[in-house]
Amino acid sequence: MIKNDLFLRALRGETVERPPVWMMRQAGRYLPEFMALKEKYDFFTRCRTPELAAEITIQPIDIVKPDAAILFSDILVIPQAMNIEVEMKPGVGPWLPNPIKTTADVDNVIVPDINETLGYVMDAIDITKERLNDRVPLIGFAGSPWTILCYAVEGKGSKSFDAAKGFCFSNPIAAHNLLQKITDTTILYLKEKVKHGVNAVQIFDSWGGMLSPVDYQEFSWPYINQIVEALAPETEVIVFGKGCWFALNEMSKSKASALGVDWTCSPANARYLTGGKITLQGNFDPSRLLSPISEIKKMVWEMIDAFGKDRYIVNLGHGILPNIPVDHAKAFIEAVKEYPNR
Template identity: 80%
Template sequence: MIKNDLFLRALKGETVDRPPVWMMRQAGRYLPEFIEIRKKYDFFTRCQTPELASEITIQPIRRFGMDAAILFSDILVIPQAMNIEVEMKPNFGPYLPNPIRTSKDLESVVVPDIQSSLGYVMDAIKMTKEKLNDDVPLIGFAGSPWTILCYCVQGQGSKTFDKAKEFCFTNPVAAHQLLQKITDTTIAYLKEKVKAGVNAVQVFDSWGGMLSPTDYQEFSWQYIQQIIDALKDETPVIAFGKGCWFALGDMSKSGAAALGIDWTCSARNARYLTGGNITLQGNFDPSRLLSPPAAIKKMVHQMINEFGKDKYIVNLGHGILPNIPLENAKAFIDAVKEYKAN
């Protein structure tokens, strides 16, 4: 039994004294103890070494005592497993030297055996579960098929993902083949994560907001729905689409346990668009963690009041930034723990 099950209870929609809190990207780059590890090991070595990944996962729990841990990994381990080369360049980000641009490029893309290609992730989960000792739940995650396609086709990060969109719009047959391969791999991957011990999973659609509502349905949401359908009876699924407020109505009927909300959508609109019956997660602007600690606490309490304490998980509207002072991150977590409903 998990000692602090507040996060899992909120996912079930149960009444709680206060909402649970964790932060996207909480395991990583803003923590000095993480930076020490980063000096010694490159990015994918950290992902692929269970001892390192588990230690990085635990660091923020040790320091701040969030209500859930999220496994340190990366969404791009999926294309790596699918025989697509991915590098992480310092001060640049992800770089894929051989992006997918044609139907022929798809021939070498495989749906892998998860244990042989991503077994190190399952080892990291088991090691992390041991270290957590059932104190808090552990979240596993994957990128949405559309978000993964964006990197696979663009070859790197982008403000517009113009090449990815061009591929989808000029060669939709190949685009859907790639999306289906990513979806099949992601479902198998998340199922293995559940078997290894994660207590919930989150699908990150970081680039969903790049698409129009119509294109979102075609190139992103239908594949996320497949993932939810495959996983929802095994574990709670959180769906997070950045910039995808227009799809919240469909998302709320998907069978997901919770929906992530970014900071461009108010609590009131999010509750209205989702019908008020599903757990919501979010949506503090990560840059707002640069405000003074006292202001952060006030804004967090206001945010909880606006969402309501039940069917709600306090989080950021996207990942924590590298330049956030530790005392400000602490103020965010402490504000939730100190919350008392009026």
Template identity: 75%
Template sequence: MIKNDLLLKALKGESVERPPVWMMRQAGRYLPDFMKLKEKYDFFTRCRTPELATEITVMPIRQIGPDAAILFSDILVVPQAMNIEVEMKPGVGPWLPNPIDSPKKVEQVIVPDVNEELGYVFEAIKMTKQELNDEVPLIGFAGSPWTILCYCVQGQGSKTFDKAKRFCFMNPIAAHTLLQKITDTTIAYLKEKVKAGVDAVQLFDSWGGLLEPKDYQEFSWKYMQQIIEALKDEVPVIAYGKGCWFALDKMAKSGAAALGVDWTCEARNARYLSGGEITLQGNFDPARLYSKPIEIKYMVNDMIKAFGKDRYIANLGHGILPNIPVDNAKAFVDAVKEYKE
């Protein structure tokens, strides 16, 4: 029995005194203690060492006080497990020395035994659950197949992911084969996460908003829907799509417990587009955490009023930026906790 069950209640659509709050990337570089570990251990060592992943996951709970923890990991551990080399280059970000840029290379991508390849994640979940001692729920996550494909094909981050799109538009059959392999791996991966103890999962479709609505359905949503379908009876699923306002109507009918929206989709539009029934999560502009704490508190209050306290999870609209002052992050969380109707 989890003591702080605000998030789980919001995911069920139950009424709450105030909305739950957490922040995407809350276990991140804005925390000085995180930076200390970052200096000592490289990125994937932190992901692969359950003790470190646990320490990092719990860090914001102790220091900032959100209502949920999210396991420290990365969406790219999935392609790593699929036999695709992924590095994290300082100053560059994700770096794939051998991008999947031909149909031939898609054939070489495997659907792995997730317990063999990703056992360290499930270990980290068990360890984190122990450490959290049922204070707050633990969220597990995965990237959407489209977003994973973007990195696999492009080989690195990009403003337009033009190579990834070109690959899909010129080789749709190979693209769908790759997307299905990622989907199958992701379903197995998330099911094991649930077995290991996560209380909710979030799918991150960070680059879905680069596609036009028809292509979004074909190359992204179709696969997210499969994952939601496979998971929804075991665990509440939060589907987050950056820039995917145009798909909220379909997303709302998917069986997802909640939909994450970014800051360009104001509450009124998000409620309207999603049909008004489903729990929504978001959508503070991460850059607005540069404002003074007092301003942040006013803006958070306005945001909650606009979404309404029920069927709502306060969050940022994307991940917290690396150089946000801790006090500002705390002001965000505190503002939600202090909310009164």
């Protein structure tokens, strides 16, 4: 039995004494302990070494003490497994030397054997679960098919992903073929994670907001929903679409347990768009963690008041920034824990 199951109870829509709290990218770059490992090992070595991934996953549980752990990994391990080369260049970020440009390129993409290609992730889950010792739930994750396509076609990060969008609009048959291959792989991947003991999964649609509402319904949401439909009978599923407030109403009709909200959508609007019937997660602006600690606590309490304590998971509106002081991250978590007695 998980000792602190607040996160899972909130996902199920149960009444809670306070909302649970965790932070996207909490296992990472703002922690000195993480930076010490970064000095020794390159990015994908950290991802592919189960003992290191487990250590990084658990660091924030010991240091800032959130109510859930999220496995340290990366959304781009999926395209790597699908025969798409991915590097992580210092100062650049994700770099794909041979981006997808043609139908023939899409034909070369495979739906892999998950245990052969991504077994190291499952080993990391096994070690993490053992070391967590049921203190808190463990979240597994994947990128949305659209977000993975963005990197696969663009070849790197982008402010607009024009090449990715252009590929979809000029060659929609190939684009949908690629999206389906990513979807099939992601379903197999997340199902394997559930078998190894993750307690919930989150789908990150980091670049969904790059699409118009009409294009989102063609190139992103149907593929996310396939994943939700496949996973919902087996585990709790959270969908987070950055900049996708326009799709919240449609998303709320799915089998997802919770929807993530970024800081550009107010709690009142998020509740309105989702009909108040699904758990919401978010939406503190990560930059606001640079505010004075007293201000952070006040804003967190106001945020909880605005969302309501039930059917709500406190989180950031995107990943924590590298320049956030650890004390400020702790204050964010502590403010939630202090909420009932403030």
